[in-house]
Amino acid sequence: MAELEAVIGLEIHVQLSTRSKMFCGCAVSFGDEPNVHTCPICLAHPGVLPVPNEEAIRSALKIGLALDCEIAPRSIFHRKNYFYPDNPKAYQISQYDVPICGPGRLGEVRITRAHLEEDAAKTIHVGASGRIHGSAASLVDFNRAGTPLVEIVTEPDLRSAADAADWARLLRETVRQLGVSDVNMEEGSLRVDANVSVRPAGSTELGTKTELKNMNSFRFLQRGIEAELGRQREVIGAGGRVEQETLHFDPASGDLTPLRSKEEAHDYRYFPEPDLVAIAPTAAMLAEARESLPELPAARMARYEAELGLDEAQARLLAGDPEQAGYFEAVVAAVGEAAEPRVVANWVTGDLTAALRASEDAERPEAGPLADLIGAVASKQVSHAGGKQVLAILVADGDADVAEIVEREGLAQIGGDDGELAGIVAAAIAADPDAAQQIRSGNGKAIGAIVGAVMRETKGRADGGEVNRLIREQLGM
Amino acid sequence: MADLLDLSVAAAAAKIAAGEVSAAEYGAAWQAAAAADDLNAYLWTADEGSFAEPDWNGEGESAPAGAGEATPYGSNGPAPADSGPLAGVPIAIKDIFTTQGIPTTAGSKILEGYRPPYTASAVRKLTAAGAQVLGKTNMDEFAMGSSNENSAYGPVRNPWDRGRVPGGSSGGSAAAVAGGLAPAALGTDTGGSIRQPASLCGIVGLKPTYGAISRFGMIAFASSLDQCGPLTRDVTDAALLLGVLEGKDPLDSTSVGLDGGISMPTLESLAGLRFGVPAEIADAALDPGVRAVFEATIARIEELGGAVAEVHLPHAEHGISAYYVIAPAEASSNLARYDGVRYGRRAGGDGDLVEMYEATRSEGFGAEVKRRIMLGTYALSSGYYDAYYGQAQKVRTRIAGDFDAAFEDVDLVVTPTSPSVAFGLGEKTADPLAMYLNDFFTVPMSLAGIPAISIPAGLAAPEGAADGAPRLPVGFQIAAPAFAEQKLLEAAHALEGALGFAAAAGDAAPWKGGAGG
Numbered sequence: 001m002a003e004l005e006a007v008i009g010l011e012i013h014v015q016l017s018t019r020s021k022m023f024c025g026c027a028v029s030f031g032d033e034p035n036v037h038t039c040p041i042c043l044a045h046p047g048v049l050p051v052p053n054e055e056a057i058r059s060a061l062k063i064g065l066a067l068d069c070e071i072a073p074r075s076i077f078h079r080k081n082y083f084y085p086d087n088p089k090a091y092q093i094s095q096y097d098v099p100i101c102g103p104g105r106l107g108e109v110r111i112t113r114a115h116l117e118e119d120a121a122k123t124i125h126v127g128a129s130g131r132i133h134g135s136a137a138s139l140v141d142f143n144r145a146g147t148p149l150v151e152i153v154t155e156p157d158l159r160s161a162a163d164a165a166d167w168a169r170l171l172r173e174t175v176r177q178l179g180v181s182d183v184n185m186e187e188g189s190l191r192v193d194a195n196v197s198v199r200p201a202g203s204t205e206l207g208t209k210t211e212l213k214n215m216n217s218f219r220f221l222q223r224g225i226e227a228e229l230g231r232q233r234e235v236i237g238a239g240g241r242v243e244q245e246t247l248h249f250d251p252a253s254g255d256l257t258p259l260r261s262k263e264e265a266h267d268y269r270y271f272p273e274p275d276l277v278a279i280a281p282t283a284a285m286l287a288e289a290r291e292s293l294p295e296l297p298a299a300r301m302a303r304y305e306a307e308l309g310l311d312e313a314q315a316r317l318l319a320g321d322p323e324q325a326g327y328f329e330a331v332v333a334a335v336g337e338a339a340e341p342r343v344v345a346n347w348v349t350g351d352l353t354a355a356l357r358a359s360e361d362a363e364r365p366e367a368g369p370l371a372d373l374i375g376a377v378a379s380k381q382v383s384h385a386g387g388k389q390v391l392a393i394l395v396a397d398g399d400a401d402v403a404e405i406v407e408r409e410g411l412a413q414i415g416g417d418d419g420e421l422a423g424i425v426a427a428a429i430a431a432d433p434d435a436a437q438q439i440r441s442g443n444g445k446a447i448g449a450i451v452g453a454v455m456r457e458t459k460g461r462a463d464g465g466e467v468n469r470l471i472r473e474q475l476g477m
Numbered sequence: 478m479a480d481l482l483d484l485s486v487a488a489a490a491a492k493i494a495a496g497e498v499s500a501a502e503y504g505a506a507w508q509a510a511a512a513a514d515d516l517n518a519y520l521w522t523a524d525e526g527s528f529a530e531p532d533w534n535g536e537g538e539s540a541p542a543g544a545g546e547a548t549p550y551g552s553n554g555p556a557p558a559d560s561g562p563l564a565g566v567p568i569a570i571k572d573i574f575t576t577q578g579i580p581t582t583a584g585s586k587i588l589e590g591y592r593p594p595y596t597a598s599a600v601r602k603l604t605a606a607g608a609q610v611l612g613k614t615n616m617d618e619f620a621m622g623s624s625n626e627n628s629a630y631g632p633v634r635n636p637w638d639r640g641r642v643p644g645g646s647s648g649g650s651a652a653a654v655a656g657g658l659a660p661a662a663l664g665t666d667t668g669g670s671i672r673q674p675a676s677l678c679g680i681v682g683l684k685p686t687y688g689a690i691s692r693f694g695m696i697a698f699a700s701s702l703d704q705c706g707p708l709t710r711d712v713t714d715a716a717l718l719l720g721v722l723e724g725k726d727p728l729d730s731t732s733v734g735l736d737g738g739i740s741m742p743t744l745e746s747l748a749g750l751r752f753g754v755p756a757e758i759a760d761a762a763l764d765p766g767v768r769a770v771f772e773a774t775i776a777r778i779e780e781l782g783g784a785v786a787e788v789h790l791p792h793a794e795h796g797i798s799a800y801y802v803i804a805p806a807e808a809s810s811n812l813a814r815y816d817g818v819r820y821g822r823r824a825g826g827d828g829d830l831v832e833m834y835e836a837t838r839s840e841g842f843g844a845e846v847k848r849r850i851m852l853g854t855y856a857l858s859s860g861y862y863d864a865y866y867g868q869a870q871k872v873r874t875r876i877a878g879d880f881d882a883a884f885e886d887v888d889l890v891v892t893p894t895s896p897s898v899a900f901g902l903g904e905k906t907a908d909p910l911a912m913y914l915n916d917f918f919t920v921p922m923s924l925a926g927i928p929a930i931s932i933p934a935g936l937a938a939p940e941g942a943a944d945g946a947p948r949l950p951v952g953f954q955i956a957a958p959a960f961a962e963q964k965l966l967e968a969a970h971a972l973e974g975a976l977g978f979a980a981a982a983g984d985a986a987p988w989k990g991g992a993g994g
Contacts, residue, residue, distance in 0.1 A: 090813030
């Protein structure tokens with residue numbers, strides 16, 4: 001049987017940190033005494049009407065622009081009808097076929113849409129497991145009811161649980177930079193659900209998906225998806241079929257249990273919300289949202305190429321990841337004149353990324369220590385190979401004093417004017433006369449043997465280019 | 478006393494403002510009249526001698542300090558202002574408007590005992606203009622009905638003939654005004670619920686343009702159609718109330734108000750105005766007596782100098798079908814909040830959640846409401862949306878287009894308001910479809926969102942009645958383009974003067990104490 005490839009899409013709810021709720025004047029809150037932030041509107045008393053929160057619309061526009069989405073000139077709200085005590089009107093005001101933000105992209109993942117809606121109240125099931133089945137009573141806290149949300153839906157472009165978690169982190173950073181949400185997964189201001197399916201590698205058809213909920217950290221997101229991928233591969237491996245269902249992730253046990261059965265599948269009876277008019281952002285609103293955005297990836301990429309002299313591939317790699325880009329720019333600033341930005345980019349995207357991947361526990365150093373290291377290599381105090389050894393220590397131990405590490409590990413580059421490296425080169429040439437002869441007779445490749453010997457002798461502390469130059473010099477070439 | 482009650486609202490307000498009439502005396506006279514309600518027009522009336530603080534919790538307590546202060550619209554109850562265009566005038570309010578601390582049921586058992594924590598914007602507009610809440614009037618449950626027989630609190634009787642219905646759903650408001658129990662009333666119109674009862678009770682009923690008056694605090698039936706309006710004795714009073722009520726409300730995103738407001742109509746001649754009569758009326762099912770009054774009214778228009786032309790509303794005949802998809806669809810969603818969780822009636826408290834929902838709604842809603850919830854739920858359900866709701870919206874657009882086309886040729890479109898005069902209690906309750914056809918002439922304007930007024934135009938004997946049977950009022954409907962309320966009121970005012978309905982009705986008019994039982 002062909003290998004089964006993972007196909008993952010995410011649905012992200014971002015709770016906006018506006019002052020008031022989506023459709024009434026009650027404060028947006030977290031952790032307050034239950035039911036203190038309520039009014040006839042968010043309790044759905046008879047006769048009330050919703051009035052949209054302009055700040056929430058502005059926030060949604062910022063998110064849409066940051067995700068490179070097409071902004072709808074006129075988007076409309078729909079009612080999503082279902083009965084549940086956390087839904088006081090028995091319909092949620094959401095957006096359906098004409099969302100405020102249409103197709104877009106963040107990094108390698110296509111955005112399907114992003115739309116505005118309101119949050120539900122919080123139900124607290126007393127007794128038993130904390131879930132409704134078997135509980136003694138259910139209590140409802142309407143403080144959260146009506147809190148503005150932006151729901152972001154991606155295309156199924158992710159191919160592993162780790163990629164999904166990484167991309168979700170990127171999204172969080174992007175939204176955080178916009179200043180429109182706390183994006184805190186534990187507090188629920190960022191909620192990530194995953195649509196997971198598998199298919200034979202190379203197939204273009206989508207398998208039956210399941211929806212995973214309640215993964216309230218990036219780690220749980222990754223673990224939940226991994227568990228579900230494992231389950232689906234097992235089901236299919238045993239000749240079974242994956243059923244479309246919604247699964248609840250239990251962080252304590254790591255188990256996935258069905259949340260809603262098929263028989264309870266809802267028909268939400270969507271229809272246009274007659275109490276609201278279309279959202280038609282004015283040119284001024286759009287311009288304001290655009291101006292308030294931090295630098296977007298495309299603009300950043302252009303700047304990296306034009307002003308920092310990065311090549312296109314480097315610029316694209318860094319600009320597509322605002323978090324990494326921010327770090328890169330901090331290192332460039334700390335390095336100052338000591339090295340070209342291009343060299344910094346090589347370190348950040350190359351050696352550093354590799355060093356971080358090498359170990360689970362690796363942590364990225366602060367910008368300052370990495371800048372010290374790059375400066376030391378550029379000024380030939382440390383060889384490139386020695387620099388990598390320093391870097392391995394920086395990411396592993398959280399040690400931040402580059403000079404001290406170089407000293408302690410004896411990694412100071414050998415070379416310069418004291419003749420030490422020249423002596424080691426001379427000894428290496430003397431020890432391998434065959435190679436020396438070949439080099440003299442024009443076989444350039446033979447130089448590798450002598451360079452290798454020098455590097456072994458110096459434990460990598462010599463600069464490769466300098467060694468090459470000395471060998472040729474001493475051989476009279 | 479009787480003299481005081483004979484005054485129109487405009488006349489009474491002017492006399493109170495001029496110090497010729499005491500507001501206290503005037504108010505007391507109306508309270509006494511309302512307290513003597515024998516039409517079942519009221520569900521609640523203010524205690525005699527006091528319009529002040531309403532009973533907050535049914536135990537004689539007034540609203541606790543700070544109640545409602547957390548809301549964006551403050552804590553104001555319906556306490557009247559001291560001055561304003563309606564100072565000292567008590568007004569009956571359809572029980573579909575929320576009134577802080579005053580029971581508000583929308584004619585339903587599911588809201589029995591419910592005392593809203595806030596007051597509807599329309600009511601606040603009235604009280605801010607100095608008006609007082611005289612009482613809350615009976616109505617078809619959640620405004621669903623054309624006879625007032627769908628009230629959970631019993632039917633309202635027509636003051637012209639107590640064996641007949643007053644129309645609906647604003648039947649209590651219409652009967653109160655026609656029966657001399659209120660000088661004016663507030664109603665709501667979704668497909669004819671102001672105009673049809675006004676027609677059946679021989680008074681003026683105005684449905685303004687959708688968006689002219691805030692819907693905030695008006696308990697929703699069909700949100701895209703619901704509109705508040707006055708029921709009054711004459712066109713001037715309708716204009717006076719509309720002028721107070723209209724306006725953009727920050728609490729209703731769909732409200733826009735009327736540009737330039739409303740001034741008192743003064744027109745007496747119809748010269749220069751073009752009236753369109755839909756050709757489709759020739760084939761419409763219409764009682765002969767109603768047709769005769771309609772034709773006589775057209776003749777009066779021409780005598781007054783108005784030009785009468787034929788117009789075509791080819792899609793209007795599909796209005797009822799479209800309406801009875803759109804309105805129930807929206808209602809099925811609007812009424813879903815009555816679930817027993819937060820307020821109002823709750824039943825089956827010991828069972829699980831679904832059981833509680835089912836018991837609460839089974840006991841709380843009446844048959845017509847359930848019928849429409851089921852119709853609407855079906856029309857919106859997956860796989861049927863396009864065929865029903867989507868299709869009905871297309872019809873709606875076509876009907877609006879018909880009116881647009883007609884208004885290129887004429888200033889106003891006129892029709893009978895209702896196909897018949899008031900019918901007998903119980904006469905149509907077994908046949909919902911026959912009941913729905915009462916709205917045949919009023920629904921197209923609702924779907925188009927345009928303003929329309931019904932004015933009493935004459936009397937006619939019910940179809941098939943024995944010779945000499947008492948004659949009953951017939952309404953005449955005038956519709957205008959969106960936001961052309963001033964023109965509509967001017968024309969209605971001129972025609973009203975020429976028709977002299979009140980004088981013609983003479984002692985038969987119930988507010989003269991001449992109604993038989």
